[in-house]
Amino acid sequence: MCSERKPNVMKRILFLFFAVALWLSANAQDECMQPDVNCDGYVNVNDLLGLLSYFGAEDLDGDGIWDSQDDCVDDGCGVCDGPGPQVMLVDTIILTVDSIFIDAINEWYVYEVPDTTFIFVCENPGCTDPEAENYDPEATEDDGSCVEPLNPCSGLISIYFDGHTYDLVAIGNQCWFAENLRSDHYANGEAIPGELSDEDWTVISTGAQAIYNNDDSFLSTHGRLYNWLAVDDSRGLCPSGWHVPTNDEFTELTDFLGGYSVAGNAMKSSPSDVPNWDGSNTSGFSALAGGRRIAPLLGQPAFFGGQGNDGWFWSSSGGMHPSNRKLESGSNSVFDGHLPLQAEGMSVRCVRDSDATDVNEVSGCTDASASNYNPSAVIEDGSCVYGPADPCENSSTITFDGYTYELVAIGDQCWFAENLRTEHYANGDAIPGELSDSDWYETSTGAQAIYNNDDSFLSTHGRLYNWYAVDDSRGLCPSGWHVPTDAEFMTLEMALGMSESEANSTGWRGTDQGAQMKSSPSDDPFWDGTNTSGYSAMTGGFRYYEGWYYGGTIDDGQAFFWTSTPIGIGAYYRGLVGSVSEIARFDLDNDPRDGVSIRCVRDE
Secondary structure (H helix, E strand, O other): OHHHHHHHHHHHHHHHHHHHHHHHHHHOOOOOOOOOOOOOOOOOHHHHHHHHHHHOOOOOOOOOOOHHHHOOOEOOOOOEOOOOOOOOOOOEEEEEEOEEEEOOOOEEEEOOOOOEEEEEEOOOEEOOOOOOOOOOOOOOEEOOOOOOOOOOOOOOOEEEEOOEEEEEEEEOOEEEEOOOOOOOEOOOOOEOOOOOOHHHHHHOOOOOEEOHHHOHHHHHHHOOEEOHHHHOOOOOOOOOOEEOOOHHHHHHHHHHOOOHHHHHHHHEOOOOOOOOOOOOOOOOOOEOOOEEEEOOOOOOOOEEEOOOOEEEEEOOOOOOOOEEEEEEOOOOOOEEEEOOOOOOEEEOOOEEOOOOOHHHOOEEOOOOOOOOOOOOOOEEOOOOOOOOOOOOOOOOEEEEOOEEEEEEEEOOEEEEOOOOOOOEOOOOOEOOOOOOHHHHHHOOOOOEEEHHHOHHHHHHHOEEEOHHHHOOOOOOOOOOEEOOOHHHHHHHHHHOOOOHHHHOOOEEEOOOHHHHHEOOOOOOOOOOOOOOOOOOEOOOEEEOOOOOEEOOOOOOOEEEEEEEEEEOOEEEEEEEEOOOOOEEEEOOOOOOOOEEEOOOEEOO
8 A cells, every 4th residue: 555655655756846946946045055955965855854844844753754644743752752751860950150152242251250150950840758659859849749658557546456445557568556465355255265374374275365474564565465276266366457467477577677687676665665675666566575475395384484585476377386476685686486385375466457448447436434435446536425425316306107206315315305196006007096985995906096086286295095006016116216114214213313212112203303304384385394304295185995085285284104014904104294293103904995195215
């Protein structure tokens, strides 16, 4: 295809050559013999390309092909469409002169200060942050391209596990505990046997742990010593997302710190650390001379030794002859060992899984003294709350079966602050309603009614339910909630100041607990209480088992609430009456067909 086009190309070249030559002979402005356009004494393709520039055709990349044909642009380094200069060879030019020639006045200008210095700095944009992964030491200005260095600890500085908080340290591409493990439980929460005698330590065939010399004062600084069987147990010693390091992971650590001959010094705590040792601790590993629990051969009793002189750390590799690392006083080295006895007690450090993320490391409050302490959390997220926890978990309302209910926290409980209005069981099945007096009397299954069969009472007084509905396995309250037991009502009453002995009695009890639970005259709807509890009880009345209603108005105001605790043929319930400040606990054989109000309480 290329050979077929050559005649046409040559005709075009010859035509242009002679046309331009004639034009140049009439318009030449230099002394070169035409058509030697570049004045090199030869007429060749370079002269032809020079001629073409007069017609807008150019060869800017100097490859002997019209740019209109190859569409190639030199990158400044002789590469067609290349990336351009990649390495700065010269970043600064220093020029020292004592005079310069000024064309405008055709004279030399001599500087007043001899040997005047000019410094020319070449621009080289790039990343100027030495901490960035792509730091460019040759860059003269930051172009915003810096990439933050990979932090194997994801920015975490500590982690909480099994009641203890551990400092973390990033070393190379690894994230390590900067303290010895102190846990006396496996990761699943099961206890690791401890406080064993020297004789028992030697013969135990399961995991075990000990504090050096059985002295609790060593725990906070030196951690616990674990036998190999605890390290090798499938239940794990480290929190989720962490593990006991393998032999290779220990090797990676020591290699990063310069090798076995010097890494020990970098790993040991320094004399200025608290607690201290004789290293430099440039790594932040903060190793201490925790010693070990030595298990002699031939079943002899175990004993403690080496504390203050050496530190031993298990790896998770080795099987019958597990590997470990040892650091010694007075030595910069790390010693790699394989002991034949799995009963040896050594320190453990945890290292983060290479694929660990914050997703599989639970965040939350790790302070056991906080009201919202989360025992599953290993990452402190700053959410700890000190003081009583909110049993409603900061929720003020809940919607259930088409109705929204206000909530109130009383003591350690979260209650509906309104009477239940649902006409369905929790599974969605309908609760029979709108029963005549005779039907209400004759029913032996769950039923509900609105006071006086008047819908205007629904929004304020809720519905009245017989005991059969309360006792139905389908439930009346939303998921996570239930009809309160008799004991839970007593907890409420005692939170409002009733004594335990009074709470356990029957009939009218307490002092002003009933008033605290009743709505106040300023509430809407109102009653004659103080409502300091926020329970907001209203004159819900009741439906007698024969079908008639009573007590649902202010004039004859009464309120009754079922519990889920049965007694006789019915169940315990609570009663409030207008002008009475106490609260009644009834344990009479009330009829299960009585219609009474219901409040839901949150599951603990």
